[in-house]
Amino acid sequence: MVQIPKPPAPESLAPRSVPTSADVARLAGVSRATVSYVLNNTSAVRISEPTRRRVHQAARELGYVPHAAARSLRAGHSRTVLMPAPSFPVGPLYSRFIGELQWALGRLDYTVVQYGTVGRHDDEAARCWAELRPVAVLVPGSGLGPRGVDVLKRSGARAVVTLGPEAVEGAHALLMDHETVGHAAARHLYDRGRRRIGVVVPAENGLELFSAPRLTGARRAVRDTDATVTELPLAYEERGAARLAARWGSLGLDAVFAYNDEYAMLLMRALQDEGLGIPGDAAVIGADDLMLGRLLRPRLSTVHLEMPSGRDLAALVDRAVHDPGAAPERHTVLGAAVVHRESS
Amino acid sequence: MVQIPKPPAPESLAPRSVPTSADVARLAGVSRATVSYVLNNTSAVRISEPTRRRVHQAARELGYVPHAAARSLRAGHSRTVLMPAPSFPVGPLYSRFIGELQWALGRLDYTVVQYGTVGRHDDEAARCWAELRPVAVLVPGSGLGPRGVDVLKRSGARAVVTLGPEAVEGAHALLMDHETVGHAAARHLYDRGRRRIGVVVPAENGLELFSAPRLTGARRAVRDTDATVTELPLAYEERGAARLAARWGSLGLDAVFAYNDEYAMLLMRALQDEGLGIPGDAAVIGADDLMLGRLLRPRLSTVHLEMPSGRDLAALVDRAVHDPGAAPERHTVLGAAVVHRESS
DNA sequence: TTGAAAGCGCTACCAT
DNA sequence: ATGGTAGCGCTTTCAA
Numbered sequence: 001m002v003q004i005p006k007p008p009a010p011e012s013l014a015p016r017s018v019p020t021s022a023d024v025a026r027l028a029g030v031s032r033a034t035v036s037y038v039l040n041n042t043s044a045v046r047i048s049e050p051t052r053r054r055v056h057q058a059a060r061e062l063g064y065v066p067h068a069a070a071r072s073l074r075a076g077h078s079r080t081v082l083m084p085a086p087s088f089p090v091g092p093l094y095s096r097f098i099g100e101l102q103w104a105l106g107r108l109d110y111t112v113v114q115y116g117t118v119g120r121h122d123d124e125a126a127r128c129w130a131e132l133r134p135v136a137v138l139v140p141g142s143g144l145g146p147r148g149v150d151v152l153k154r155s156g157a158r159a160v161v162t163l164g165p166e167a168v169e170g171a172h173a174l175l176m177d178h179e180t181v182g183h184a185a186a187r188h189l190y191d192r193g194r195r196r197i198g199v200v201v202p203a204e205n206g207l208e209l210f211s212a213p214r215l216t217g218a219r220r221a222v223r224d225t226d227a228t229v230t231e232l233p234l235a236y237e238e239r240g241a242a243r244l245a246a247r248w249g250s251l252g253l254d255a256v257f258a259y260n261d262e263y264a265m266l267l268m269r270a271l272q273d274e275g276l277g278i279p280g281d282a283a284v285i286g287a288d289d290l291m292l293g294r295l296l297r298p299r300l301s302t303v304h305l306e307m308p309s310g311r312d313l314a315a316l317v318d319r320a321v322h323d324p325g326a327a328p329e330r331h332t333v334l335g336a337a338v339v340h341r342e343s344s
Numbered sequence: 345m346v347q348i349p350k351p352p353a354p355e356s357l358a359p360r361s362v363p364t365s366a367d368v369a370r371l372a373g374v375s376r377a378t379v380s381y382v383l384n385n386t387s388a389v390r391i392s393e394p395t396r397r398r399v400h401q402a403a404r405e406l407g408y409v410p411h412a413a414a415r416s417l418r419a420g421h422s423r424t425v426l427m428p429a430p431s432f433p434v435g436p437l438y439s440r441f442i443g444e445l446q447w448a449l450g451r452l453d454y455t456v457v458q459y460g461t462v463g464r465h466d467d468e469a470a471r472c473w474a475e476l477r478p479v480a481v482l483v484p485g486s487g488l489g490p491r492g493v494d495v496l497k498r499s500g501a502r503a504v505v506t507l508g509p510e511a512v513e514g515a516h517a518l519l520m521d522h523e524t525v526g527h528a529a530a531r532h533l534y535d536r537g538r539r540r541i542g543v544v545v546p547a548e549n550g551l552e553l554f555s556a557p558r559l560t561g562a563r564r565a566v567r568d569t570d571a572t573v574t575e576l577p578l579a580y581e582e583r584g585a586a587r588l589a590a591r592w593g594s595l596g597l598d599a600v601f602a603y604n605d606e607y608a609m610l611l612m613r614a615l616q617d618e619g620l621g622i623p624g625d626a627a628v629i630g631a632d633d634l635m636l637g638r639l640l641r642p643r644l645s646t647v648h649l650e651m652p653s654g655r656d657l658a659a660l661v662d663r664a665v666h667d668p669g670a671a672p673e674r675h676t677v678l679g680a681a682v683v684h685r686e687s688s
Numbered sequence: 689t690t691g692a693a694a695g696c697g698c699t700a701c702c703a704t
Numbered sequence: 705a706t707g708g709t710a711g712c713g714c715t716t717t718c719a720a
Contacts, residue, residue, distance in 0.1 A: 018477075018500045020697055031707045036699055044700090048705065063498040068475040069413035069422075070697035073712050078413075085446060085458060090439050095430075102429060106462035114429060114458035118450035131412040133362075154407040156362045238638060262635075269639040291606075292636060294582060295613040364713055375691045380715055388716090392689065414713035417696050 019062040028058035035059075039066065072133070077156070081105055081317060082134035084125065084143065085114040088206030091260075093288055093307055100310025101138075108318050110135070122148045130155035136317050137161070141209050144168060159320030163308070165213050172320055172329045174308050178210050180336040181303050182217030185257040185285050186229065188301070188338045194255035194283050195227040200263050203235035211259055214287070218257055232256065234263060238270070245270035254282060255344070261286035261293045261302055268296065268343065283344040298342030306335035363406040372402035379403075383410070416477070421500070425449055425661060426478035428469065428487065429458040432550030435604075437632055437651055444654025445482075452662050454479070466492045474499035480661050481505070485553050488512060503664030507652070509557050511674055516664055518652050520678040522554050525647050526561025529601040529629050530573065532645070532682045538599035538627050539571040544607050547579035555603055558631070562601055576600065578607060582614070589614035598626060599688070605630035605637045605646055612640065612687065627688040631680075642686035650679035 021039075025032045030051060037045050038055040047055075058064075072078040086094065102112045115132070117125045126148035129137055136159040137152050146169040149160050153170065160171040167173035182199065189197050199218045201211045219229045230253060234240055248271060258264035264286030271282055278284055278298055285301040286293055293300035308331075316329060365383075369376045374395060381389050382399040391399075402408075416422040430438065446456045459476070461469045470492035473481055480503040481496050490513040493504050497514065504515040511517035526543065533541050543562045545555045563573045574597060578584055592615060602608035608630030615626055622628055622642055629645040630637055637644035652675075660673060 018498065021699095022697080032697090033699080033708075034706060037706085040699080042700090046705065051705080063495060065471050065474040065495065065499045067417070067477060067697050069417045069477065070712090071475075071699075073411070073413045073417055073696095073714090074698045074700085076712065085442075085456070086439075087443065089436055089443075090434075092433060095434050098429075099431065099433075102460035103462055106460065112429070112460035114460070116446035116450065116456035116458070118447055127409050130409040131415075133411060133413065151407060151409065154362065155409045236635065238635075265636065265639055269641075291580065291582075292609060295609055297613075365715095366713080376714080377692080377716080378690060381690090384715080386716090390689070395689080411713050414696090415715075417698090417712095418714045418716085420696065 019064045028054040080134040081110045081136045083138045085116045104310040104314035126151040158324040175332045176334040178213035179217030182214035183221045184336045186218035186221035189255040196253045198232045198253040198256040200259040241270035245274040260288045261290040301341045301344035308333035363408045372398040424478040425454045425480045427482045429460045448654040448658035470495040502668040516673045519676045522557035523561030524680040526558035527565045528680045530562035530565035533599040540597045542576045542597040542600040544603040585610045585614035589618040604632045605634040645685045645688035652677035
């Protein structure tokens with residue numbers, strides 16, 4: 001075979017090109033196959049100890065690092081689990097969940113990759129993700145439709161799991177039913193004798209995913225009763241809260257479910273600054289059961305959320321990867337339990 | 345050339361194998377080259393309109409998605425910017441920073457990938473990252489040493505940027521000097537006449553990266569004065585705070601820098617519950633300038649942090665990628681400015 | 689305007 | 705025990 005001479009590599013200019021397994025093989029005086037066997041500890045083949053050492057030595061010397069793309073291209077699959085990076089301001093609950101999940105998937109030898117998609121949606125985003133050929137895709141929120149799921153599956157994803165308000169055709173679903181949260185909150189206020197209930201809806205973008213169902217749940221809780229639910233748009237800043245507090249009297253409300261503990265703190269402070277008594281003039285309940293609720297005076301009632309356990313979700317992913325044909329699982333997670341303190 | 349017949353593909357069993365550009369070519373009745381030209385809008389070559397349509401049609405029909413690994417293998421480079429996923433509980437400041445950065449890098453046509461490394465450190469982590477052959481690596485914290493940087497560069501990373509307390513040989517550095525934060529806080533307390541200053545150090549894991557320099561900075565601020573700095577370990581939970589507050593008198597302190605606003609809130613509440621007056625009996629200052637500080641009574645003094653702008657960092661990355669040979673840049677970011685409110 | 693083919697780095701099969 | 709080599713999916717040069 002004729003070796004076509006490469007153009008003289010500008011070794012002096014280029015920052016020493018990246019070493020490949022062929023370079024390791026050359027330096028160790030063995031074949032690329034042997035290098036692969038040694039570095040992957042292939043058990044089907046036995047390599048003599050001296051050879052192993054030579055290979056390892058050469059690899060270290062060159063600073064050789066295998067090329068993941070080449071490897072998974074050859075293998076025909078990867079162990080990458082892909083999640084879109086969250087585009088909304090994430091709270092402590094969610095960060096902890098992500099952390100746990102990464103740890104648990106890591107234990108199962110998967111690699112979690114959070115992919116920053118800059119505002120593409122559904123199909124378009126799904127196609128971006130599919131290009132990476134992940135073995136599984138975890139999608140929080142509702143940025144994915146049935147067509148997106150289809151794109152991912154056709155591209156080889158063996159499991160697609162959504163974490164959100166509703167299930168998507170073809171994908172496993174962890175149903176995080178935020179309606180329950182609003183329902184529990186409003187129900188609690190009703191049970192404590194309140195009849196004119198305000199529900200804070202954050203003005204911030206990206207939160208309607210959670211706030212809308214919470215509002216809906218609250219409405220549902222008082223349907224067919226004499227109580228009313230009033231939507232209260234509120235941005236997370238002091239002035240807006242002060243304005244809302246100033247017209248509190250004219251709203252004629254006696255209670256408020258404040259979306260979550262942070263908005264509750266914001267609103268409660270504004271109400272107190274207006275001279276209103278909590279819970280006398282207005283009962284307040286938050287959600288998420290953050291530490292700060294316990295530190296407020298009066299102590300903030302809240303809805304405690306049970307996030308899905310990272311371990312369980314990791315197990316679900318692993319199951320789905322092993323048996324991609326299985327019927328999609330549906331799990332309702334996010335248990336909502338009212339924690340009654342002093343503000344309601 | 346002899347076509348070796350493939351074994352009969354079990355099309356009925358397998359979940360219809362993933363379509364490749366060859367499949368598209370076959371369906372469209374053209375060559376793979378043509379498919380590539382069409383789908384990449386290659387300008388160097390002109391493809392007739394009817395052919396283009398046929399190719400697009402075929403691609404859509406098959407649900408074809410290009411294989412990123414194969415593409416970047418062939419291209420010899422990627423536009424992936426890799427960051428390790430944070431392993432500590434991230435606050436709103438950091439999330440916003442990440443979000444901005446992703447957006448800004450997206451605008452420059454980079455793809456941000458947060459890679460979940462489960463507690464591997466330095467070299468080992470660096471090798472994992474290097475396997476992905478990212479064009480640039482952004483490392484927050486101090487999980488990377490000079491050898492790690494070297495591994496990354498040898499594997500083809502054209503830019504390595506650290507965000508942390510100190511610069512690393514060979515890498516660009518965004519110096520987030522948390523000492524300044526502690527210094528500003530302690531200096532402020534000193535200027536307001538306080539002489540026995542406590543500094544809260546969170547017991548939580550992963551935070552010492554920030555807390556240690558903040559403490560050091562506080563010590564430095566009162567060196568060569570008559571003031572003292574006392575380290576106050578504190579876990580983020582009520583009981584610990586109550587215990588600390590209970591022995592407050594015996595500590596003989598008149599002020600405290602509480603690591604950040606959240607710990608400040610925790611401690612302030614405990615002190616108030618002990619009947620201590622703020623700032624009378626104890627001046628309190630936090631850091632991070634979170635919303636909650638403004639909502640406390642008395643309003644919380646704090647140290648406002650100016651995080652690096654996502655756009656600037658994206659620009660730095662882009663510059664470094666274009667000119668990998670350039671000398672590492674050092675930038676001190678994280679301006680610290682005391683915001684004096686009522687608690688100090 | 690289109691096609692044939694080489695080759696990116698790697699692993700696994702089949703020889704030796 | 706080790707080596708030769710095909711081929712994963714893609715792009716791109718060269719030839720037609």
